[in-house]
Amino acid sequence: MSDLEPLPASRKFTVSRRPEKFADRITTRIWLEEPSSENPYVAKASYCHGYNILELASKRSFSDVIYLLFRGELPNEHEAELFASLMVSFINPGPRHAATRAAMNAGVGKTDPSNILPVALSIFGGEHLGSGEVEPALRWLRKNLKKSPQDLARELLHTVGSSDREGDFHVAPGFGSFYGSIDEMSSAIAEQLLRLPAAGPVMKWAAEFSKILNTAQMGWLSTGVVAATLADLGFQPRVAPGIFQIMSAPGLFAHGIELASKPLTAMPFPGAATTSSRSRRNEG
Amino acid sequence: MKDKKSAVSTSIWDHNRGVVRSNIGGWVIGKGVVNRGYEMMEDFVGKLSYMQVVIFNATGRMPERRLADFFEAVHICLSWPDPRIWCNNIGALGGTSRASALASTLAGTLATDARSYGIRPLLEGLAFIQDALRQYKEGMSVEDIVRKEAARHGGKPSMMGYARPIAKGDERVPALERVREEKGFPVGEHLALAFAINDHIAQVYSESINVNGYVSAFWSDQGYTPEEAYRIMAVGVSSGVTACYLDTRGKPAGTFLPMRCEDIDYQGVPPRELP
Structure with missing residues (x-):
């Protein structure tokens, strides 16, 4: 790099404020707080997308109001049924999921209970069967919806072949093998959700896609079911990870707090790691 | 193990079930702590800088001290105690909310796994x-x-x-x-x-x-x-976040940049009847 000028010792660095215009106030389309006439910091009424929160609290379900928060409108009867059913179906990733085990580790260590969910949800953000997989899954489904699901599945299976891969393989985000085979639980959940009237074109497309994958011991994964259902309910891809975190949070916290009243010995502590690293103690 | 009906192989999971297999090492109770062939208490403690060990743990390669010192200088450059910076603001909000120092520091640090600024x-x-x-x-x-x-x-x-x-x-x-x-x-x-x-x-x-x-x-x-x-550099900003936490933790709760209802510009639909 001899033709590049070496750094002159006298190089000048100056720092000045960029003439950017920042907002005077935070804006939101979600929540309105009407100030009390006595104290401008105190709200006398709150509205979620125009609906009084007290009225919502007395007449609508938790899942309806979650839907309202993100979609701006309340769900109709069929949408409400599908969304509520999805949320119950994935209320708990189960005690073997890495995020649940993170919750358990946090719990058994007696962290503050308020720390359990942030810990667990951070791990749940992963791209392998976590919320990090549902956004790409939803984008992938929307991008491929016009293709034949059968042809695409065959093409992908042909492309990936049956190589000597170790572990699981996701042929597309949200779809693949689960411990080397079909994820029976996710398939059963998808089947049940598909029977509901609000199940739409994305779920139906993904079901056809999964059927072909089944021939290669692959199919729906939890993340694929969540992505396809949220797509049919009109949720944007960027919203999907948070919705998946919200629906799985109860199970994660339940397992974490269950361990919080138990001693450290309540969880396995395996033997020392078997390791192949050689000693470097006598190296120069 | 192979399931006879489906011929599915679960061998990789069976191989790792209940056994920690590490390429790095670990704690051998009563003997020491092995880290990629080194014995940490003997070879690291008191002999290496913390940043050398951070880099070793993050890359598997041991840097010379002066390079670790440079990385440490970069950490100082990212440790500003200005609560207007987005990650530091989270730390300050943690302090004013009386969240713990560790939770606030980690929350602010996690926010720098971002596209607009920070570590990512x-x-x-x-x-x-x-x-x-x-x-x-x-x-x-x-x-x-x-x-x-x-x-x-x-x-x-x-x-x-x-x-x-x-x-x-x-x-x-x-x-x-x-x-x-x-x-x-x-x-x-x-x-x-x-x-x-x-x-x-x-x-x-x-x-x-x-x-x-x-x-x-x-x-x-x-x-x-x-x-x-x-x-x-995963936690590069953390110390600045802690500094901003400390500032608001030492003041009355809820007094960091408090907002009146009118300080929010609501642009959504006006109040309406529930169907």
Whole structure:
């Protein structure tokens, strides 16, 4: 790099404020707080997308109001049924999921209970069967919806072949093998959700896609079911990870707090790691 | 194990079930703590700087002390106690909410796993300068490298590491330049190219290199990959977040940038009847 000028010792660095215009106030389309006439910091009424929160609290379900928060409108009867059913179906990733085990580790260590969910949800953000997989899954489904699901599945299976891969393989985000085979639980959940009237074109497309994958011991994964259902309910891809975190949070916290009243010995502590690293103690 | 009906092999899971298999090492109770062939209590404690161990744990390679000192200087550069900076703001909000110091520090730190600022842009910063050097060696001029990047961003010189939010220029660059010179590191080919890009965009766009562009080039000269630099710097801002936590933790709860109802500009639908 001899033709590049070496750094002159006298190089000048100056720092000045960029003439950017920042907002005077935070804006939101979600929540309105009407100030009390006595104290401008105190709200006398709150509205979620125009609906009084007290009225919502007395007449609508938790899942309806979650839907309202993100979609701006309340769900109709069929949408409400599908969304509520999805949320119950994935209320708990189960005690073997890495995020649940993170919750358990946090719990058994007696962290503050308020720390359990942030810990667990951070791990749940992963791209392998976590919320990090549902956004790409939803984008992938929307991008491929016009293709034949059968042809695409065959093409992908042909492309990936049956190589000597170790572990699981996701042929597309949200779809693949689960411990080397079909994820029976996710398939059963998808089947049940598909029977509901609000199940739409994305779920139906993904079901056809999964059927072909089944021939290669692959199919729906939890993340694929969540992505396809949220797509049919009109949720944007960027919203999907948070919705998946919200629906799985109860199970994660339940397992974490269950361990919080138990001693450290309540969880396995395996033997020392078997390791192949050689000693470097006598190296120069 | 193979399931007879489906011929599904679960051997990789059976092999790892209930057994920790590590390529690194671990604690052997009563004997010591093995870390990639070293015994930590004997070989590390009191002999290495903490930052050397951080880099070793993040890359598997042991850096010389002066290089670890440079990384440490970068951590100081990211540890500003200004609660207007987004991650630090989270720390201050934790303090005013009486969240714990650790929860607040980690919450602010996690926010820097972001595209607009913080630690994640290092991935793009190192990738950019490494790719730019490859193109330069293939014959592309500095002007063309910048023009090509600008074309991808609507004509703006939006290379990662050049220009920054809020301000033009970056006071951390001359500070780290001083450290580099004091530690005796020469200007490598990535850093030389980074300064050439800096000079060009200063002339054409009135922009300049920022701390990301500078350290991305320097660390590329030291042989680090984008992912390695990102791992080493994972909690790079944490100390500044803690400082901002401390400031609001010492004041009455709920008094950090309090807002009246009217301070929020509501632009949604007006109040309506529930169907």
